[in-house]
Amino acid sequence: MMLKVEKLSKSFGGLLALNQVSFQIEAGETVGLIGPNGSGKSTVFNVVTGFLKPNPGAFIEFEGANITALPPHEISRRGIARTFQLVKPFLHLTALQNIMVGRAYGCHPAKTIAAAEADARAILTSLGLGDKAGVLARDLTVIERKRLELGRALAAKPRLLLLDEFMAGLNPVEVQAMMKLLAEIKATGITLVVVEHIVKAIMGLSDRIIVLSVGQKIAEGPPAAIVAEPEVIAAYLGSDYAQG
Numbered sequence: 001m002m003l004k005v006e007k008l009s010k011s012f013g014g015l016l017a018l019n020q021v022s023f024q025i026e027a028g029e030t031v032g033l034i035g036p037n038g039s040g041k042s043t044v045f046n047v048v049t050g051f052l053k054p055n056p057g058a059f060i061e062f063e064g065a066n067i068t069a070l071p072p073h074e075i076s077r078r079g080i081a082r083t084f085q086l087v088k089p090f091l092h093l094t095a096l097q098n099i100m101v102g103r104a105y106g107c108h109p110a111k112t113i114a115a116a117e118a119d120a121r122a123i124l125t126s127l128g129l130g131d132k133a134g135v136l137a138r139d140l141t142v143i144e145r146k147r148l149e150l151g152r153a154l155a156a157k158p159r160l161l162l163l164d165e166f167m168a169g170l171n172p173v174e175v176q177a178m179m180k181l182l183a184e185i186k187a188t189g190i191t192l193v194v195v196e197h198i199v200k201a202i203m204g205l206s207d208r209i210i211v212l213s214v215g216q217k218i219a220e221g222p223p224a225a226i227v228a229e230p231e232v233i234a235a236y237l238g239s240d241y242a243q244g
Contacts, residue, residue: 001024001025001026001027002025002026002027002062002063002159002160002191003024003025003048003060003061003062003063003160003191003193004024004025004059004060004061005021005022005023005024005044005048005058005059005060005061006022006058006059006060006061007020007021007022007057007058007059008020008021008022008044008047008054008058008060009021009054009055009057009058010040010043010047010052010054010055010058011055016215017040017043017215018040018043018044018047018054018215018216019214019215019216020216021040021044021212021215021216021217022217023210023217023220025160025191025193026191027159027191028186028189028191029191029192029207029208030182030186030191030192030193030194030205030206030207031192031193031194031206031207031208031209031210032193032194032195032196032202032203032205032206032208032209032210032223033193033194033195033209033210033212034195034196034197034199034202034209034210034211034212034236035211035212035213035218035235035236036213036235036236038214039212039213039214039215040212040214040215041164041195041212042085042164042195043215044212045082045162045164045193045195047060048060048075048080048162049072049075049076049080049082049162050067050070050071050072050074050075051072053069054068062075062078062079062080062160063078063079063159065078073105076105076106076107076156076158077105077106077107078107079106079107079157079158079159079160080158080159080160080161080162081106081153081154081156081158081160081161081162082153082161082162082163082164083149083150083152083153083161083162083163083164083166084149084164085164085165085168085195087145087146087148087149089137089140089145089148089149089152090137091136091137091138092136092137092138093136093137094133094134094135094136094137095124095129095132095133095134095135095136095137095140095144095148095151096117096120096121096124096133096134098137098148098151098152099119099120099123099124099148099151099152099155100113100116100117100120100155101152101155102120102151102152102153102154102155102156103115103116103119103120103155103156104116105155105156106155106156106157106158107156107157107158107159108157119155120133120151120155121133123151123154123155124151126184127147127148127150127151127154127181128147128181129144129147129148129151132144142169142170143170143174143177143178146166146167146170146178147181149166150163150166150181154185154190158190159189159190159191160190160191160192160193161185161190161191161192161193162192162193162195163182163192163193163194163195163196164195165195165196165197166178166182166194166196167179167196167198167201168196168197168198175198175201178201179201179204179205182194182205183205192205194206199237203223203226203227206223207222208220208221208222208223209221209222209223209226211226211229211232211235211236213231213235213236218231218232218235219231219232
């Protein structure tokens with residue numbers, strides 16, 4: 001088991017955003033995390049990666065070690081990286097420099113600037129951005145910024161990668177390209193947990209789906225079982241999708 005989350009709760013004042021959520025992630029999986037807006041998906045990512053502290057009683061274990069109270073930089077060093085729903089590259093830096101910044105963190109930070117640059121160029125090439133190395137991030141298109149965000153996360157050399165609505169704002173052709181890219185990343189041995197509202201994409205990518213609603217886990221299982229689950233249909237998918 002790679003990641004174990006037990007009794008994860010998180011309150012913001014009087015609002016209970018997560019309520020006793022438990023799940024496990026196995027190495028090599030692609031797991032989809034879905035649910036309506038406000039169901040707690042991004043909060044799960046924020047707590048797992050140390051950006052937020054959970055309520056007392058929660059337990060998060062990564063590769064056999066308790067990471068519940070660790071800060072974000074230490075969790076990154078352990079092998080967990082993430083992207084953010086709102087992509088915010090360093091606009092005044094080039095695509096290459098953005099990736100080089102990522103190589104300063106994570107499991108195996110680059111030892112020299114030359115090594116960071118070599119690794120960054122390889123990552124850009126793998127993401128189809130090899131010819132954009134010298135372009136300022138502010139001059140990249142939406143899909144190019146998405147790929148750059150992914151590149152910064154990959155630069156940390158993670159074993160577990162959390163993707164938060166990575167395909168939001170993309171057209172159908174771009175979504176297909178991103179699905180292919182994520183399949184290629186999975187093939188390198190990186191475990192993926194994906195938050196996504198494009199249901200056909202998440203169903204096509206995932207080995208297993210976890211469904212949240214109002215901060216609680218309401219279902220978990222393979223995609224074919226999830227789309228037939230009455231509670232999931234009522235809370236999120238809708239009858240039209242289920243019938244389709």
